[in-house]
C-alpha cells in the first residue's frame with residue numbers, strides 16, 4: 438500500500454476514494470479500496486490506496502483520537518508510505534474537536550513536523566483564500582453550514598477555528614505563495630515556524646501544486662481535493678501503475694434513505710417526491726418507539742422497483758425544535774440507529790442497491806451493511822456526481838451503495854445513483 442487515508446466519516450471516505458481511484462489525466466488513478474472501520478484482515482495485495490472510513494467526526498475527542506491511531510497502526514502494517522487525514526470540505530467540527538486533536542495525535546505518531554491543512558474542493562465549490570473557507574462563493578458561516586445539526590460552522594476563519602482545537606500555532610500559506618509553484622512552496626514551508634499551516638487553494642491547479650510540494654510529507658490533512666495530485670506523485674515516481682477499475686453492475690431491489698438536513702438534500706427529496714413514493718419520518722414517533730425499522734422496511738417492500746425514499750430530513754427551525762425537545766445527541770443516535778436497523782433488514786431481505794444521504798447516516802447504514810455481509814472492504818466504482826462513487830460491498834450477493842454527502846449531488850441525484858449501479862459508467 439502506498440497511500441493510507443483515515444477519513445472521519447463514510448461519505449468523506451467514499452469522496453476521497455473516488456478521487457484516488459480516478460486520479461487525473463494522463464496519469465490516472467490508483468487501485469483503491471475503502472473499508473468500513475478498521476479491517477481485521479490484511480489489505481488485498483493489489484491495493485495501492487486504502488481508505489479507512491471512521492465515524493469519528495462527531496465522536497468524543499478521546500474516541501476520535503484512539504480510533505484514528507488504531508487506523509494508523511493498521512495502515513502502517515500494510516506498509517503505506519503516506520498518510521492522509523481526510524475531513525470535510527466544510528471543515529465540519531466543533532470548537533472542542535476533532536480535527537485539531539486527531540491531527541495532534543497523528544503528527545506526533547508520524548513525527549510530522551509541519552502539517553498542511555487544506556479543505557479546498559473546487560469541483561464542489563469549496564475554496565480557501567486568506568485562510569477563510571468559501572462555499573460556492575459564500576463565507577462558510579453564511580453558506581447554510583451554520584445550521585448543521587451536529588457541527589454548526591459559525592466561523593469561516595480556519596486559523597481561528599482550528600486554533601480552538603489545538604495548542605499548536607496555526608499559520609497560513611497565502612495563495613500568492615502557492616501560485617509560485619511546488620519548489621517555491623517547499624522552500625517557503627521549510628522556513629515556517631508554525632507547525633500547522635492552512636493552505637489557500639482556489640483551483641485544482643493550486644491543489645496539484647500543493648500535492649507535488651508535499652510528495653514526501655508523512656502526513657497531509659484535507660478534503661478530497663488534496664488527493665488529486667497524490668496518486669499522480671506515486672505514478673510519476675514509478676511506484677504504481679494506473680489501472681482502470683472494473684465494475685460489475687448490480688441489479689435488484691432498491692432503497693433510498695436520507696438523514697441529512699442540508700439544503701441540497703432537502704431539494705433532492707422534494708424533486709424525488711414528485712414522481713416516487715416517499716415516507717417522511719415523524720421524529721417524535723421514532724423517539725416514542727412507534728416508528729421502527731419494521732415500519733420503514735414495510736414501506737420499502739410495498740414499493741419495490743419505484744425508487745422509494747424514506748427521510749428524516751427537516752428544515753433548520755424544525756431540527757432545532759426537535760433537538761431542544763429530545764436533545765441533540767439523543768435524536769441523532771436514535772435516527773442513525775433506525776436507519777442502520779432498516780438497512781440490515783433490507784440487506785437480509787435481498788435488497789441490492791442502497792442510496793444514502795448524509796455522512797452520519799451513511800456511517801450507520803454502511804457499517805450495518807458491512808456487518809450483515811461480514812465484509813468491510815468495498816470496491817470503488819463509477820462516479821455518480823462529483824465526490825460520490827458507486828461502492829460495491831463484496832460478498833456472494835454484492836450490495837451497491839452510494840454514500841452521498843449531505844451537500845453534494847444534482848437535484849436528480851437519487852435516481853441517477855440507482856441507474857448508475859445497474860448500468861455502470
Ligand SMILES: Nc1ncnc2c1ncn2[C@@H]1O[C@H](COP(=O)(O)OP(=O)(O)O)[C@@H](O)[C@H]1O
Nearest residue numbers: 586696697749751756769772795796797798843
Ligand atoms: N429531523 C431531524 N432532527 C434532528 N436531527 C436530525 C433530523 N434528521 C436527521 N438528523 C440527524 O442529523 C444528522 C445529519 O448529519 P449527516 O447525516 O452527517 O448529514 P450531512 O451529510 O448533511 O452532514 C444525523 O446525525 C441525523 O441523525
Ligand SMILES: O=C(O)[C@@H](O)C(=O)COP(=O)(O)O
Nearest residue numbers: 448449452525526796842843
Ligand atoms: O469533503 C466533503 O465535503 C465530503 O467528503 C464529506 O466529508 C461529507 O461529509 P457530510 O456532509 O457529513 O456527508
